Amino acid sequence: MAPSRIDDPLPSFSQASISEQRYSGPPRNIANIDAITFDKSLQPKNYEIRGTHPESRILFTDVQILDSTGRDPYAGDVLIEGERITRVGVVPGVEELKKDPKVRVFHGRGRTLMSGLGDAHTHFTWNGGDMNRLGELGVEEHVLLTARSAQCYIDSGYTMCYGAASAKERLDVVIRDAINAGDIPGPRYLANGQEMARRDGDLVPGITAYADGPDEMRQVIRHHVNIGVDQVKLSMSGEEITEIRAAQDCYFSDEETAACVEEAHSLGRRLCAHARARDSIKMCVRHGVDVIYHASYIDDEGMDMLEAKKTKHVVAPGLNWLIGTLHDAAAFGYPNEKAQEVGYQKELDAAIRGLREMHRRGITILPGGDYGFAWTPHGTYARDLAHFVNLLGFTPMEAIIAATAGVAKLFMREQELGRIQEGFYGDCILVDGNPLEDISILQDHEKLNVILINGRVHKAGRKEYVAPPVAGQDHNAHPIVPDFPEMKKEMQKNY
Numbered sequence: 001m002a003p004s005r006i007d008d009p010l011p012s013f014s015q016a017s018i019s020e021q022r023y024s025g026p027p028r029n030i031a032n033i034d035a036i037t038f039d040k041s042l043q044p045k046n047y048e049i050r051g052t053h054p055e056s057r058i059l060f061t062d063v064q065i066l067d068s069t070g071r072d073p074y075a076g077d078v079l080i081e082g083e084r085i086t087r088v089g090v091v092p093g094v095e096e097l098k099k100d101p102k103v104r105v106f107h108g109r110g111r112t113l114m115s116g117l118g119d120a121h122t123h124f125t126w127n128g129g130d131m132n133r134l135g136e137l138g139v140e141e142h143v144l145l146t147a148r149s150a151q152c153y154i155d156s157g158y159t160m161c162y163g164a165a166s167a168k169e170r171l172d173v174v175i176r177d178a179i180n181a182g183d184i185p186g187p188r189y190l191a192n193g194q195e196m197a198r199r200d201g202d203l204v205p206g207i208t209a210y211a212d213g214p215d216e217m218r219q220v221i222r223h224h225v226n227i228g229v230d231q232v233k234l235s236m237s238g239e240e241i242t243e244i245r246a247a248q249d250c251y252f253s254d255e256e257t258a259a260c261v262e263e264a265h266s267l268g269r270r271l272c273a274h275a276r277a278r279d280s281i282k283m284c285v286r287h288g289v290d291v292i293y294h295a296s297y298i299d300d301e302g303m304d305m306l307e308a309k310k311t312k313h314v315v316a317p318g319l320n321w322l323i324g325t326l327h328d329a330a331a332f333g334y335p336n337e338k339a340q341e342v343g344y345q346k347e348l349d350a351a352i353r354g355l356r357e358m359h360r361r362g363i364t365i366l367p368g369g370d371y372g373f374a375w376t377p378h379g380t381y382a383r384d385l386a387h388f389v390n391l392l393g394f395t396p397m398e399a400i401i402a403a404t405a406g407v408a409k410l411f412m413r414e415q416e417l418g419r420i421q422e423g424f425y426g427d428c429i430l431v432d433g434n435p436l437e438d439i440s441i442l443q444d445h446e447k448l449n450v451i452l453i454n455g456r457v458h459k460a461g462r463k464e465y466v467a468p469p470v471a472g473q474d475h476n477a478h479p480i481v482p483d484f485p486e487m488k489k490e491m492q493k494n495y
Contacts, residue, residue: 010353011298011299011300011303011353011354012300013300013303013353013354013357014353014357022393023393023395024395026070027070027395027397027398027401028359028362028398029359029362029364029365029394029398029401029402029406030069030070030401030405031362032310032362032363032364033364033401033402033405033406033409033414034409034414035310035311036311036312036314036364036409037311037312038270038290038312038412039265041265041268042265042268042269042270042290042412043268043412044190044230044231044411044412045230046413047176047180047188047189048180049179049180049182049188049453049454050180050181050182051182051454051456052082052083052454052455052456053082054082054083055082055102056080056081056082056104056455056456057079057080057081057097057100057102057103057104058079058080058103058104058105058106058426058452058455058457059077059078059079059080059091059094059097059098059103059104059105059106060077060078060079060080060106060108060113060430061077061094061098061105061106061107061108062075062077062107062108062109062110063075063076063077063078063108063110063111063112063113063430064108064110064111064112064113064434065078065088065089065113065114065420066112066113066114066115066400066420066435066436067088067114067115067419067420067421068114068115068400068401068404068405068418068419068420069405069419069421070397070401073112073434073436074089075110076088076089076090076091077089077090077091077094078091078113078420078428079091079094079097080426080428080452080455081455082455083425083426083454083455084416084423084424084425084426084455085420085421085422085423085424085425085426085428086422086423087422088420088421088422104457106430106450106460106464107464108430111430111431111432111433111449112430112431112433112434112435113420113428113429113430113431114400114404114420114428114429114431114435115159115404115405115417115418115419115420115424115427115428115429116157116158116159116160116187116404116427116428116429116451116452116453117156117157117158117159117160117381117382117385117403117404117407117429117442118158118159118160118161118162118366118367118368118403118404118406118407118408118410118411118418119153119158119160119161119162119367119368119369119371119381119384119403119407120162120164120291120314120316120366120367120368120406120407120410121162121164121293121316121318121368121369121370122153122161122162122163122164122189122368122371123149123163123164123165123166123167123370123371123372124146124149124150124153124161124163124166124171124172124175124189124372125142125145125146125149125166125167125168125171125172125207125372126149126167126371126372126373126378127145127372128372128373128374128377128378129374130374131204131207131373132204132205132206133206134167134204134206134207135167135168135204135205135206135207136206137167139168142167142168142171143171143174143175146171146172146174146175147175147178147184147186149372149378150175150179150184150185150186150187150189151184151185151186152378152379153186153187153378153381154185154186154187154451154453154458155379155445155451155458155459156379156381156382156445156448157382157429157442157445157448157451158187158381159187159188159427159428159451159453160187160188160407160408160411160417160418160427161187161188161189161190162189162190162231162272162291162368162407162410162411163176163189163190163191163192163229163230163231164192164233164272164293164316164368164370165192165193165194165195165207165233166191166192166193166194166207167194167206167207168194168207169193169194169209169224169227170193170227170228172189172191172192172193172229173191173193173227173228173229175189175191176189176190176191176230177228185458187453188411188417188427188453190230190231190411191228191229191230192229192230192231192232192233192272193209193224193227193229193232193233194207194208194209194233195207195208195209195233195234195235195274196208196209196210196211196217196220196221196224196232196233196234196235196260197209197210197211197234197235197251198210198211198212198251198252198256199212200251201235201236201238201245201249201251201252202235203235203238203239203242203245203274208235209223209224213256214255214256214258214259214260215259217256217259217260217263218259218260218263221260221263221264221267221269222263222267224269225264225267225269229269230269230270231264231269231270231271231272231290231291232260232264232269232270232271232272233271233272233273233274234252234257234260234271234272234273234274234275234289235251235273235274236250236251236252236257236273236274236275236277236280236283236284237249237250237251237274237275237276237277237280237294238251238276238277239274239276240342240343240344240347241325241334241342243342246343247276247277247294247296247297247343247347248276248277248278248297249277250277250278250279250280250283251280252280252283254283254286254287257283257284257286257287257289258287260287260289261287261288261289265288270290270291271288271289271290271291272289272290272291272292272293272316273289273291273292273293274293274294275289275292275293275294275295276294276295276296276297276347277297278297278298278299278302281295281297281298281302281306282301282302282305284313285302285305285306285309285313286305288312289313290312290313290314291313291314291315291316291410292306292313292314292315292316293315293316293317293318294317294318294351295315295317295351295354295355295358296317296322296347296348296350296351296354297347297350297354298354298358303354303357303358303361306358306363307361307362307363310361310362310363310364313363313364314364314365314366314406314409314410315355315358315363315364315365315366316365316366316367316368316369317351317355317365317369318368318369318370319348319351319352319355319369319384319387319388319391319392320369320370320371320376320380320383320384320387321369321370321373321376322344322347322348322351323348323387324373324375324376325339325344325375326339326340326344326345326348328375328376329374329375331375332374332375334375352391352392355391355392356392356393359392359393359394360393364402364406364409365388365392365402366402366403366406366407366410367384367385367388367399367402367403367407368384368407369381369383369384369387379445380443382440382442382443383443384403385399385400385403385439385442386399386439386440386443388402389439396435396436396437396439397436399439400435400436400439404418404419405418405419406418425454425455426452426453426454426455426456427452427453427454428451428452429448429450429451429452430448430449430450430451431447431448431449432446432447432448432449433447449461449463449464450464
């Protein structure tokens, strides 16, 4: 299929989206996320992570609870028993629990306890280097690399990841199963296979599953389902860095897109798509591709179509790839001038306009941004949340809700993931600071003091185990720091 490059005038929503004033009210995206209704037949397998002892009890005391419901953080305690949160706010018998040697106690001292984060566009198998040579990497080394990436996500406070493509067809599946078996550390994961592209529309040849026409595409989707993937990726548009396939090019036809959706949905699998181009976005909406990646060049018609079906789609823009390519790639031999020349600044400007308008119209946007390239390295995932706040007009609370409750909705497990509430899984992070005051704090791994997944401690710094006592702690039980009921004035000096 011959691509057609377009150079349309700015869509009519552009000026309004750019001039939107900073919003400071209650989070606007909760209702939009709640309204998402993927068909029940597309429910992924209900994976569980092994390894949490059913009698385990973990108590967080004196924390600021950021529960991802939209409520302002509030002071309280949280009890996790086995895999799940059982008490939030007021914990009955908390003083006795503190004394019980079988209870693991974390003294919050006013720090923020929040849900683990989620990424809607994850590539465990990307190597942070030359993508064109990734297909040449031996499978043994690639397994180790993929396992390392999975650990990096959980080390970064991410407990939910939605796979966006695997460089080798079974790598995502194998790592997902190893995480669920408790054999390696990592987040809850929904696995993908190799992204599917037409032979005249591939982006990275060595990591692509090829198919031309509806019949061959159906066959490739069936193959992916047979090897155990949870969703299938379509590569529908180009990418400027290739210099032969522009982001405004669309390589799929309506007939092919419809066939892919019909085949995947009939087999109980959702579709996600690399869709930067105007026409590829419209095809996704017209035929029911569930997760739209990028959506940079959406126009007025496409925006109206997406708004009309906003309960059936989520958008994960991957903004950090555009920003990194423009501003961070020079260190790796791709200067800003080159990025500008091929069109990345143009695309970033278009993407920001469109995404701000989507947010205004109540279309669900989730973070997740093609991390794992050289200039979007693993471990920097929370940059997406800052981009949502600084560029798209999200409040910090909205960005956090998108990354927690929003990704839980993408998992179709919003009733038990993504919030600090009773009955939910014990997937949480204790943050040394307030991310609502400074969203960038979530990028600082040193500030992620405790990380739990499935009610099990993945990370806890030494100070959590041997925290020095403070004056008056434990009813003045520490003789080396006795309580001072009042300060004698004669002891005070005036300077």
